[in-house]
Amino acid sequence: MNASTTAKLQDIFRAVFELMPEANVTGISQTSQQSWDSLAHVLLVAAIESEFGITLDAADQLRMPSFEATQLLLEEKGL
Amino acid sequence: MxxxxxxxxxxxxxxxxxxxxxxxxxxxxxxxxxxxxxxxxxxxxxxxxxxxxxxxxxxxxxxxxxxxxxxxxxxxxxxxxxxxxxxxxxxxxxxxxxxxxxxxxxxxxxxxxxxxxxxxxxxxxxxxxxxxxxxxxxxxxxxxxxxxxxxxxxxxxxxxxxxxxxxxxxxxxxxxxxxxxxxxxxxxxSAPPEPKKVLVTDLDNVMWSGVIGEDGVEGIHFTPEGVGYRFFLYQTLLAKLQREGAILAAVSRNDEDLALAPFRAGGMTLVENDFVSIVASYNAKSAQIAEIASRLNLGLDAFVFVDDNPIELAEVSSSLPTVRCVQFPPNDEGIPRLFAELSELFARATVTGEDRERTAMYRRRLEGMAPSEAQGADLTTFLQDLGMTLTLHDRTTGDRARAVQLINKTNQFNLNGRRVSDEEVGAVLASGGRLYGASLADRSGSHGEILACLIDEDRVVRSLVMSCRVFQRRVEHAFFAWLATQNSPPAALDFAETERNEPMRQFFRDAAFQENGLISFDPARFAEDHRDDMSLFAVHEERSNQESGTRD
Missing domain, CATH: 3.40.50.1110 (SGNH hydrolase)
Structure with missing residues (x-):
């Protein structure tokens, strides 16, 4: 994943979880981020699909418990 | 995004x-x-x-x-x-x-x-x-x-x-x-949907109980008693809608003399003249409706079709998807709902004299309609024989309700599709703008006020509309030829393409119009090129200060 795509993914996480612009999101996960509930997960998936023009099915969505895992999933999809 | x-x-x-x-x-x-x-x-x-x-x-x-x-x-x-x-x-x-x-x-x-x-x-x-x-x-x-x-x-x-x-x-x-x-x-x-204009109704088991081809005039029922009661009610509703501006038409898979027989026998609430057209043939209902739309020069999205037969409704719905199809109910219980739906579809905020006369005006239009094969010299002769009088109204001061209404309900011959409030028109006029209207009459009677044109203080036409019922009569050419000879004729038109204003685009193919952002207008050239169109009309000018003059 190139730097531009990584930066966009970080911006998406900050926007969805309403974090400050300078917040470091690379370490957050469903267990560390209290606001990461099922609704936030739906919004996160939609944000990624919208921004990168891809579709994430139910199996993909289960593989996104953290920023790091999400980044890995997107890399597998060629981003 | x-x-x-x-x-x-x-x-x-x-x-x-x-x-x-x-x-x-x-x-x-x-x-x-x-x-x-x-x-x-x-x-x-x-x-x-x-x-x-x-x-x-x-x-x-x-x-x-x-x-x-x-x-x-x-x-x-x-x-x-x-x-x-x-x-x-x-x-x-x-x-x-x-x-x-x-x-x-x-x-x-x-x-x-x-x-x-x-x-x-x-x-x-x-x-x-x-x-x-x-x-x-x-x-x-x-x-x-x-x-x-x-x-x-x-x-x-x-x-x-x-x-x-x-x-x-x-x-x-x-x-x-x-x-x-x-x-x-x-x-x-988006603006709320515009009221529908044309109600096309089936006849057998909708206008009356029974099948005219089988039961004959004596065997059908439409009076306020027994099985005829709800058909009587339906006719009274259609009469009301027609008085308020709806255009009625009827279609029937029947022989024409059979379809017309109940109207000619008398006794029904509605008479033949309440309909702009009664089409009886063995063509599909969709083809009959399309023929009416073509002859009236109205878009199919202005049409509502009422039939008791779901198969006929499905055929029309499938062939003419923009026509609103409504089922006539099989029993009395469905009548209130049908009436509510039709009243909603044809609802108007106000009813003008134009609305009340609409069916008669469209009947005159059909009577005065050029045969489709008429071309060139034949068309000119046909138009000359109509004996048309064009009355130009200066609406800059005084009553402008009809002009504003025309601007806000006309789709096809419409400069840009923009709707304007009376206050907005008033503001343009207060800044030095002008508002013109035009009425048309011919040997068959009056077609009412059919054109409106709003020009701002910079000589730019901001609104220009003409009723589709006077298409093919060169009214727009005569109006602009007249406008070209007035003091400070417009220099440009604020045109915008819409889904429906193809007739406007065709009008601008005239050499006197040039597109350069706005559509520029060459009054001298237009007046010169369209002297013949002016000669089709006796022109009567009605100025806002009540002065008037006539020229042929």
Whole structure:
């Protein structure tokens, strides 16, 4: 994943979880981020699909418990 | 508009006029929220969107709308045919097609009755419901035409995402959320649908009880007693709608003399002259309606068709999807609902003298209509023989209600499709603008005030409309030839292409108009080129200070 795509993914996480612009999101996960509930997960998936023009099915969505895992999933999809 | 764009727009939006509406959809709408707020912000609105809990659309349709709340429905095939819902799986037995269609029509009817409803429809694929795949494809096509007949705007099938729908109940594709939100906001801020203009009614078992070809004049019933009562009521409703400006027409698969016999025998509430046209032939009803539309020069989306036979309704709905099809009920209990629906479709805020005379004017138009094969010299002779008088009204001061009404209801010969309020017109005039109207009469009588033209202080035409019932008479050419000879003739026209104003575009092919942002106008050239058109009319000028003059 190139730097531009990584930066966009970080911006998406900050926007969805309403974090400050300078917040470091690379370490957050469903267990560390209290606001990461099922609704936030739906919004996160939609944000990624919208921004990168891809579709994430139910199996993909289960593989996104953290920023790091999400980044890995997107890399597998060629981003 | 992607997610981060939407987020940035919303974060930077300082606030604007509130835009309150209900987004009614059967799936989970949460992920649309940010995109809706961004699309509204792009138009200067602060969105306040009410949504429905998951799976409660059906219940919502069966209760009255919240007073004055705009409703934007974003619908999928399974909102009309529940058996087609992917989340329920493929039905274990082949479905009863008639029952599916009946349920879909009932749902469409529920939506059509909601005054402030605007509909978006995603023609998403559905699972196989019928044994024969061809029947399934036909069912999908039929459903699309039913939905279009209630004024739905279609969205691409890709707006639906099965992956998202299965994963979290939201049917919306994440990749198209921006476009979908734009469409929803467009619908939320769009003007309410225009009243319909033409009511086309079937005759047998709609206008009267019985079949004229079998029962004869003596065997049909239309008086306020027994089996004829609801047909009498229907005729009284049509008479009311006609008095208020609706144009009545009738179609019947019959011989003409048979179809007309009940009217000519007397005794019915409606008479032959209440109809602009009664078409009796053995052609399909859709062909009969298309012929009426062509002769009246009106768009099919202005038409409502009433028939008791679901097969005839389906044929028309399938061939002419923009015609609104309404079923005449099989029993008395359905009459109040039919009356409410038709009254809603033809509702007008005010009824003018023009409205009351509309059927008579269109009848005159059909009588004075050039034969379609008339061309060139023959057409000129035909127009000369009509003995037309064009009366120009200076509406800069005094009563301008008809001119403003024309600007706001005319679609085809319309400069730019923009609607204006009386206050906006008043402001243009107060700044030094001018407003003209024109009336037309011919040997068959008056066609009323049929043209309006608003020119601002910079000599730019801001509004120009002409009623489609006087097309093919060179009225617009004569009017502009007259305008070209006035003091300070317009220098340009503020043209904008719309879906419906092809006649306007054709008019601008004249060499005196040149497009350069605005459409520039060469008055001297136009007046020179169209002397012959002026000679078709006796021109009478009616000035705002009540002076008048005539020239031939």
């Amino acid at each position: 992607n997610f981060l764009d939407a987020h940035k727009i919303v974060a930077g939006f300082k606030g604007g006029a509130p835009l309150r509406f209900l987004l009614a959809t059967s799936g989970t709408p949460d992920k649309l929220d940010l995109f809706l707020r961004a699309a509204a912000a792009n138009r200067g609105f602060l969105a306040h969107v009410r949504t429905l809990p998951f799976g409660t659309l059906g219940q919502t349709l069966r209760i009255a709308p919240v007073a004055d709340e705009i409703e934007v429905f974003c619908l999928f095939p399974w909102d009309f045919i529940p058996e087609a819902d992917w989340r329920s799986g493929v039905p274990s037995t082949s479905a009863d097609e008639e029952a599916l269609r009946s349920h879909a029509l009932a749902t469409a009817e529920h939506i059509a009755h909601r005054r402030l409803a605007r509909v978006l429809y995603v023609a998403a694929p559905i699972p196989p419901l019928l044994t024969n795949p061809t029947d399934g494809a036909n069912l999908e096509r039929w459903l699309g035409s039913v939905i279009q007949s209630i004024g739905a705007r279609l969205l691409p099938a890709e707006t639906f995402s099965l992956a998202s729908y299965l994963a979290n109940g939201s049917p919306f594709a994440g990749t198209l959320l921006g476009q979908l939100a734009e469409a929803v906001i467009d619908r939320a801020i």
